[in-house]
Amino acid sequence: MITYREMIALDIPVLAGLEKEIYPESPWSAAQFREELSGVPKTRKYLVALENQEIVGYGGAALAGDVADIHTLTVIPSYRRKGIGTQILKELESWAISKGIKDFMLEMREGNLEAQPLYEKYGYQVISRRDNYYAPEVHALIMRKEVKDV
Numbered sequence: 001m002i003t004y005r006e007m008i009a010l011d012i013p014v015l016a017g018l019e020k021e022i023y024p025e026s027p028w029s030a031a032q033f034r035e036e037l038s039g040v041p042k043t044r045k046y047l048v049a050l051e052n053q054e055i056v057g058y059g060g061a062a063l064a065g066d067v068a069d070i071h072t073l074t075v076i077p078s079y080r081r082k083g084i085g086t087q088i089l090k091e092l093e094s095w096a097i098s099k100g101i102k103d104f105m106l107e108m109r110e111g112n113l114e115a116q117p118l119y120e121k122y123g124y125q126v127i128s129r130r131d132n133y134y135a136p137e138v139h140a141l142i143m144r145k146e147v148k149d150v
Contacts, residue, residue, distance in 0.1 A: 007046035025135040059088035068096035070106035107140040
């Protein structure tokens with residue numbers, strides 16, 4: 001059974017290791033995770049997904065004015081297509097909307113054919129491209145979602 005909780009500093013070594021495995025060309029460092037966690041709970045929210053106390057996914061968002069930036073959303077390959085990314089995304093969006101944001105933004109690796117359909121399903125649209133964003137010849141698609149008034 002998958003459970004979700006707030007990311008904590010003790011998770012950082014595992015997360016940094018997963019980053020090196022999943023994103024060898026541009027992994028987040030332990031220092032980057034520590035920096036992001038320093039903004040929790042005021043302007044940041046970071047979650048982990050667990051199965052049997054092992055991290056199988058994680059995600060985080062940051063607020064900047066009335067925009068929320070989805071900084072990371074990762075599910076380890078053997079756990080993909082099980083709703084984990086969707087659950088993390090929904091929790092991050094709910095938190096940001098409760099803080100009054102008007103738009104969501106994110107960068108996604110161009111050619112990530114697993115993530116792009118998820119984001120598009122939940123209303124994100126490609127608005128731009130950043131060449132060599134993650135590494136030489138590893139480009140990013142910039143995606144945006146407008147929060148609609150209910």
